[in-house]
Amino acid sequence: MRITRSQEQWQTIIEDQQTSGLTIIDYCQQQQLTTSSFYAVRKKFSLLADNFVRAKITQQVEFVEQKTPIIVNMGKVHVSLPASTSVNYLSQLLRELV
Numbered sequence: 001m002r003i004t005r006s007q008e009q010w011q012t013i014i015e016d017q018q019t020s021g022l023t024i025i026d027y028c029q030q031q032q033l034t035t036s037s038f039y040a041v042r043k044k045f046s047l048l049a050d051n052f053v054r055a056k057i058t059q060q061v062e063f064v065e066q067k068t069p070i071i072v073n074m075g076k077v078h079v080s081l082p083a084s085t086s087v088n089y090l091s092q093l094l095r096e097l098v
Contacts, residue, residue, distance in 0.1 A: 069081060072093070
């Protein structure tokens with residue numbers, strides 16, 4: 001027997017699958033849906049949507065950018081300074097080295 005679902009019901013089904021953590025096949029089996037219907041309706045909705053992609057954060061990762069130090073080589077003088085060195089300090093140092 002064929003079950004007719006409204007657009008709102010399908011939207012809820014698609015959102016539930018996305019947040020369930022299950023594959024589409026597993027979700028459809030659990031909900032007694034055919035995967036062909038699920039994919040067809042999802043494709044129809046994606047054509048109507050504004051191409052918004054729902055993302056789910058599965059793991060929080062901290063990104064730490066290592067800054068390259070400032071290296072000054074003048075003759076026999078080699079100076080290595082942290083990347084956070086102020087412009088004023090750097091300009092004073094260069095004036096003294098010249």
